[in-house]
Amino acid sequence: xxxxxxxxxxxxxGPPVSAxxxxxxxxxxxxxxxxVLAAGELLAFERLAADGSLAPSxxxxxxxxxxxxxxxxxxxxxxxxxxxxGADPETATAPFVAPLEAFHAHTAPSDWLEGLVKAHVxxxxxxxxxxxxxxxxxxxxxxxxxxxxxxxxxSAFVIERVRAAIADDPRVAGRLxxxxxxxxxxxxxxxxxxxxxxxxxxxxxxxxxxxxxPGTDLAEIGRMFARxxxxxxxxxxxxxxxx
Amino acid sequence: xxxxxxxxxxxxxGPPVSAxxxxxxxxxxxxxxxxVLAAGELLAFERLAADGSLAPSxxxxxxxxxxxxxxxxxxxxxxxxxxxxGADPETATAPFVAPLEAFHAHTAPSDWLEGLVKAHVxxxxxxxxxxxxxxxxxxxxxxxxxxxxxxxxxSAFVIERVRAAIADDPRVAGRLxxxxxxxxxxxxxxxxxxxxxxxxxxxxxxxxxxxxxPGTDLAEIGRMFARxxxxxxxxxxxxxxxx
Numbered sequence: 001x002x003x004x005x006x007x008x009x010x011x012x013x014g015p016p017v018s019a020x021x022x023x024x025x026x027x028x029x030x031x032x033x034x035x036v037l038a039a040g041e042l043l044a045f046e047r048l049a050a051d052g053s054l055a056p057s058x059x060x061x062x063x064x065x066x067x068x069x070x071x072x073x074x075x076x077x078x079x080x081x082x083x084x085x086g087a088d089p090e091t092a093t094a095p096f097v098a099p100l101e102a103f104h105a106h107t108a109p110s111d112w113l114e115g116l117v118k119a120h121v122x123x124x125x126x127x128x129x130x131x132x133x134x135x136x137x138x139x140x141x142x143x144x145x146x147x148x149x150x151x152x153x154x155s156a157f158v159i160e161r162v163r164a165a166i167a168d169d170p171r172v173a174g175r176l177x178x179x180x181x182x183x184x185x186x187x188x189x190x191x192x193x194x195x196x197x198x199x200x201x202x203x204x205x206x207x208x209x210x211x212x213x214p215g216t217d218l219a220e221i222g223r224m225f226a227r228x229x230x231x232x233x234x235x236x237x238x239x240x241x242x243x
Numbered sequence: 244x245x246x247x248x249x250x251x252x253x254x255x256x257g258p259p260v261s262a263x264x265x266x267x268x269x270x271x272x273x274x275x276x277x278x279v280l281a282a283g284e285l286l287a288f289e290r291l292a293a294d295g296s297l298a299p300s301x302x303x304x305x306x307x308x309x310x311x312x313x314x315x316x317x318x319x320x321x322x323x324x325x326x327x328x329g330a331d332p333e334t335a336t337a338p339f340v341a342p343l344e345a346f347h348a349h350t351a352p353s354d355w356l357e358g359l360v361k362a363h364v365x366x367x368x369x370x371x372x373x374x375x376x377x378x379x380x381x382x383x384x385x386x387x388x389x390x391x392x393x394x395x396x397x398s399a400f401v402i403e404r405v406r407a408a409i410a411d412d413p414r415v416a417g418r419l420x421x422x423x424x425x426x427x428x429x430x431x432x433x434x435x436x437x438x439x440x441x442x443x444x445x446x447x448x449x450x451x452x453x454x455x456x457p458g459t460d461l462a463e464i465g466r467m468f469a470r471x472x473x474x475x476x477x478x479x480x481x482x483x484x485x486x
Binding site: 038039042045046047049050052053057058059061062065066068069072075076079089090093094097101 | 281282285288289290292293295296300301302304305308309311312315318319322332333336337340344
């Protein structure tokens, strides 16, 4: 995938790859970024696999399983990169396990459709956010972030299933729209917790004194959230749901 | 893998491969066998993946995930074979989902060590049983059964972890030995339920009138259970546990 196109032609603001070796603060930020991504992928693997038990058929159950396997593969890639950077994967992922587990505990789907919407919407918002962040990191890190955030082809499967369910019983649309809002709320609340606790990670976005991270200004951060929200609304309406 | 060696040189009693096309009762038995195996692999995938949340480290968590992925790959192979035989995978797996879910619901591990013992002991007893059954089926079916029952290399991982935990705190041995007994009890009770409901499957072992399935006599079935029990005891003592 071409990183330029993945960030929609917006300028790439990350330092050169050499900054990983030369700037300890930048390296810490990248280790945090890879750590949160890795922990997110491993937990998503577990939850997606377990949510298969909600599926109406063995084929759907296995399809959710295949989505889960893609997440575990991403976890492996991220851990490998952490090891290459000389970072301990256990230490790098540790700060993010509790917020991620809280997110999953608060958004356990009660049925198959909620599980599908969570798999698709949750995954996609996360991927959009990390793609935005990828503008602020070096080319090597960016390539890996974009790779693990690429759509693994599950969108079409989810859209088809959810639209069919709504066609079958239009009342489910209201319930699933509320569910989508709850997912976003929980993600924001856990993301805020992470941002407050992880200075290095936040610095990627807001910049840090004496660091190679230029970050960006508040206006641009505002525009970034507007882009994330807009993409989410577009996804919800593809599913036949109000955002 | 060599089927002869996998059944310890005992005679292979299965009909020729052509019986799949020529004998509807035999075909039904094989479809049942592939169906119970496929359902077992898919549910094992889900439960192993979910049990990762009990792991003491992300590396252990991911290791359990990798074991789970091997089960999903087996599921795919079994479903492919069912489709080749012209059997609908949904119909073939359906009768076995409830007993398998009951087994997992009654044996939800309460901690990491119970999860490990379940992954290893449960999987191995199942594999031993299906390997015994493989003597009574045609060569093509046997090759697939032996392939999906081959140890995916997790034994060494589990043995090392459980022995280290016992060395650390010898009291866990008693608790895990009881847990092993409970696993066997639950497996037997669900297997009995399946055998009572699925005539075709049972006929593989006991034979059927007017069928190509010769089955075997009660004395041999007794010896088979003795072999399964013995192998289980040996595995428990490898883990440092009384059977």
